[in-house]
Amino acid sequence: MRLKELVAKEWEEVFKIRLVLFSSLFMPLLLAGLAAYLVWQGRNLPQEAVGAQVALFNTALMYFMVLPVMIPVTIAVYSIVGEKEQGTLEPLLATPITDWELFMGKALAATLPALALTWGVFGLFLMAVWAMLGTLPGAILSPPWLLSLFLLSPLLALFGVLVTMLVSSRTTDPRAAYQFSGLAVVPALIPLIVYSARQAAVNLFLVCLEGGLLVLVNVAAFILVVRLFRREEILTRWK
Amino acid sequence: MIKTQGLTRKFGNITAVENLSLEVREGEIVALLGPNGAGKTTTVRMLAALLAPTRGQAEVAGFDVVREPQAVRQHVGVLTETPGLYRRLSVWRNLEFFAHLYGVRDAAPRIERYLRLLGLWERKGDPVGTLSKGMRQKLALARALLHEPAVLLLDEPTSGLDPESARSVREFILELAGERRAVLLCTHNLPEAERLCDRIALLRTKLIALGNPEELKARLFGRRIQVRLANPDPGLPAALNLPFVKEAHLDGGVLTVALDDPERETPPLVRRLVELGAAVQRVTEEERTLEDVYLELVEGDNAA
Numbered sequence: 312m313r314l315k316e317l318v319a320k321e322w323e324e325v326f327k328i329r330l331v332l333f334s335s336l337f338m339p340l341l342l343a344g345l346a347a348y349l350v351w352q353g354r355n356l357p358q359e360a361v362g363a364q365v366a367l368f369n370t371a372l373m374y375f376m377v378l379p380v381m382i383p384v385t386i387a388v389y390s391i392v393g394e395k396e397q398g399t400l401e402p403l404l405a406t407p408i409t410d411w412e413l414f415m416g417k418a419l420a421a422t423l424p425a426l427a428l429t430w431g432v433f434g435l436f437l438m439a440v441w442a443m444l445g446t447l448p449g450a451i452l453s454p455p456w457l458l459s460l461f462l463l464s465p466l467l468a469l470f471g472v473l474v475t476m477l478v479s480s481r482t483t484d485p486r487a488a489y490q491f492s493g494l495a496v497v498p499a500l501i502p503l504i505v506y507s508a509r510q511a512a513v514n515l516f517l518v519c520l521e522g523g524l525l526v527l528v529n530v531a532a533f534i535l536v537v538r539l540f541r542r543e544e545i546l547t548r549w550k
Numbered sequence: 551m552i553k554t555q556g557l558t559r560k561f562g563n564i565t566a567v568e569n570l571s572l573e574v575r576e577g578e579i580v581a582l583l584g585p586n587g588a589g590k591t592t593t594v595r596m597l598a599a600l601l602a603p604t605r606g607q608a609e610v611a612g613f614d615v616v617r618e619p620q621a622v623r624q625h626v627g628v629l630t631e632t633p634g635l636y637r638r639l640s641v642w643r644n645l646e647f648f649a650h651l652y653g654v655r656d657a658a659p660r661i662e663r664y665l666r667l668l669g670l671w672e673r674k675g676d677p678v679g680t681l682s683k684g685m686r687q688k689l690a691l692a693r694a695l696l697h698e699p700a701v702l703l704l705d706e707p708t709s710g711l712d713p714e715s716a717r718s719v720r721e722f723i724l725e726l727a728g729e730r731r732a733v734l735l736c737t738h739n740l741p742e743a744e745r746l747c748d749r750i751a752l753l754r755t756k757l758i759a760l761g762n763p764e765e766l767k768a769r770l771f772g773r774r775i776q777v778r779l780a781n782p783d784p785g786l787p788a789a790l791n792l793p794f795v796k797e798a799h800l801d802g803g804v805l806t807v808a809l810d811d812p813e814r815e816t817p818p819l820v821r822r823l824v825e826l827g828a829a830v831q832r833v834t835e836e837e838r839t840l841e842d843v844y845l846e847l848v849e850g851d852n853a854a
Contacts, residue, residue: 316647316650324638324639397635401630401634402630402635405623405628407624407652408651542600546595
């Protein structure tokens with residue numbers, strides 16, 4: 312009940328911020344449109360340009376991997392730094408809410424919209440590709456693509472949220488928190504960037520490897536963040 | 551309602567609060583006074599189960615702050631130093647959100663009651679960011695009361711308010727104590743503390759004084775009578791020669807006399823003055839303020 316209330320409040324508040332709204336609605340549509348364009352371009356390439364086609368398809372997939380990182384980072388930054396700016400953390404902590412509920416409320420409020428939007432615009436992307444090509448290329452419904460979307464996306468979103476929580480607890484400037492958090496999550500996208508540069512198609516090995524690494528990193532970040540989300544820590548150490 | 555025993559909190563090597571033993575009873579308002587850094591906010595945070603004490607015990611509304619922190623928070627209303635409200639959300643939504651966190655069922659009637667009581671009903675749909683500072687402070691007070699707590703911890707409740715708003719908040723606090731709630735009030739506003747509070751606790755890491763304002767004044771300064779004379783004679787203090795006069799001195803046309811029991815001792819004093827040829831124009835008891843008490847105690851503690 313309290314968790315649901317906290318998540319609802321988070322959304323009500325952060326989506327009143329234009330930048331968050333822009334990042335959460337306009338950017339996913341833009342990236343999905345670009346991804347559809349890349350796939351369309353890839354299909355129009357001559358048969359011998361296989362490498363270029365693979366690079367275009369990888370880039371299109373990468374756009375869908377950027378979204379689950381970018382959206383929760385934006386939401387979490389404004390959610391945590393916003394509490395600090397407005398001095399609402401102490402009254403919030405004075406309620407019977409538990410530390411765990413507070414942490415989960417912040418994490419879910421940032422992660423759920425990111426996943427919903429990523430998967431939602433992926434659906435729009437599929438429709439756009441089908442409308443442009445009259446068919447769906449096998450690559451974009453292949454296991455590596457689907458696994459990336461349904462396994463890597465949640466892991467990336469969680470990683471983005473955890474990193475943002477760590478960074479936001481140490482700053483009162485949302486822009487600084489946004490920049491640091493954004494930079495910190497870039498390494499999570501490196502394997503995809505490397506594959507695109509090598510014009511090698513994303514495969515199950517890569518997805519599973521990246522998934523495994525993200526699980527490890529998320530566990531470590533989770534342990535650190537849970538330590539941060541203690542009342543005493545928040546009141547006395549958060550800047 | 552609030553009972554602390556040897557309550558101590560350290561931050562590393564720094565002791566913020568040391569060995570605080572204090573009791574606030576039902577229906578009582580106690581002011582926690584002290585200079586900046588005296589440990590007032592740390593005390594409030596410990597009593598609200600936000601910070602754990604390093605040593606000692608505290609029981610609030612019958613619950614132990616260390617063993618039952620959730621229950622303590624459920625029964626305590628806290629007004630923090632800054633209102634701490636969500637500026638983008640409406641007045642109503644702010645209260646509704648906190649009411650749900652406190653588990654208040656059917657919050658709407660309570661929200662309406664407090665908004666009307668505090669004169670905020672007409673602004674219920676407005677974002678908090680559009681409210682004046684005074685309105686925000688009142689809204690924060692309403693938030694602290696939504697779950698009908700038995701204990702209220704109020705940090706500077708009238709800080710930054712215009713005189714009219716400050717008065718309405720003070721009257722409201724008095725009503726709250728009348729509803730049998732225990733109120734611990736942190737303030738730098740000494741006249742306010744004197745007007746509102748049954749007892750004063752002066753904190754400077756340690757508790758340096760506790761009592762009602764009149765007791766503290768009498769304890770520190772004794773009671774003094776001031777006699778305005780038309781013909782002050784420098785030899786008069788020495789000539790008084792009365793056993794109950796503890797001290798007397800003349801300053802301009804005013805003779806100040808320290809007495810234990812002015813109600814009983816003033817008539818013979820005046821008779822004696824008249825016998826000595828003094829032309830008495832006016833007799834009043836010297837007024838000491840809580841500020842005098844505060845400064846005396848804090849400066850005394852500095853010297854010590």
